[in-house]
Amino acid sequence: MKVVAFERSLQGTGASRRLRNTGKTPGIVYGANVDPKLIELDHNALYHALRKEAFHSSILDLEVGGTTEQVLLRDVQYHPFKQLVLHVDFLRVDPNHKIHMKIPLHFVNAEVSPAVKLGSGIVSHVMNEIEISCLPGKLPEFLEIDLSKLELGQSLHAKDVPLPQGVDLVPHVEQENPVIATVSVPAGAVSEEAAAAPAAGEAPAAS
Known part of the structure; x- marks a missing residue:
């Protein structure tokens, strides 16, 4: 699955709030002994992608500034009651490491x-x-x-x-x-079996 993101230079609560107000979600990509990179993604596209099971358990192709690297989704922060993704973390993947x-x-x-x-x-x-x-x-x-x-x-x-x-x-x-x-x-089936079985010490009814 492909994810398109853009580099961002500003960070902090105020910058992230302004970013969200423009329909973007702040994020970060890190790992593989490479410096972390601050990114931003289109919120609606990301929100719909997050609803797919495979997005959470697959290797993703993350494209940033024309360069693509393989990553895993590592963390997502959601707003407590709004349908809003606040932040997303991606981990770079090394093909030679488990x-x-x-x-x-x-x-x-x-x-x-x-x-x-x-x-x-x-x-x-x-x-x-x-x-x-x-x-x-x-x-x-x-x-x-x-x-x-x-x-x-x-x-x-x-x-x-x-x-x-x-x-x-x-x-x-x-x-x-x-x-x-x-x-x-099921509990009902157990009750029916118990009712059908003769009680302890009780002789079966004569035919």
């Missing part, structure tokens, strides 16, 4: 799983993103989780996520192996 990035999880095929289709279970997504490590050129836009074989009472963990070649979980996620999805029986 990056840590939170990647969206896309859950598919829950409706055809035994848990849902046969057991009337409810699938809960405990995590919607997961932190991975890889070279920039290996960065996936998202990771797909196939739930078609999910059984009642089963949980999926971080280590169950299929990772493309060259992509690894970051060490602390690997060690903790957190739950990413669970399936449970």
Whole structure:
């Protein structure tokens, strides 16, 4: 994805406020052992780009003054109640150094799983993103989780996520192996089962 920005020389609260009043958003690009660069971006274009999932988890081509460099979105500051982006940070990417990035999880095929289709279970997504490590050129836009074989009472963990070649979980996620999805029986269904089962010590009704 391409992002067009322009260099800015003024900084400070007053300069940023004047910039926003002209429909621009102040930002900065830093990293890769290069001096930070102050930039400004068209607010409306940036606002719409930020609504796209891929903008938050992909390598971006940032063009400033006719020069393009690869960056990652690192931080966004929003106004507390207005639809206004106050500031944005980009991190330069070194193609030869691994990056840590939170990647969206896309859950598919829950409706055809035994848990849902046969057991009337409810699938809960405990995590919607997961932190991975890889070279920039290996960065996936998202990771797909196939739930078609999910059984009642089963949980999926971080280590169950299929990772493309060259992509690894970051060490602390690997060690903790957190739950990413669970399936449970609806409370109503549990109550119905309890009502249908004979009470403890009670003999089944004679036919």
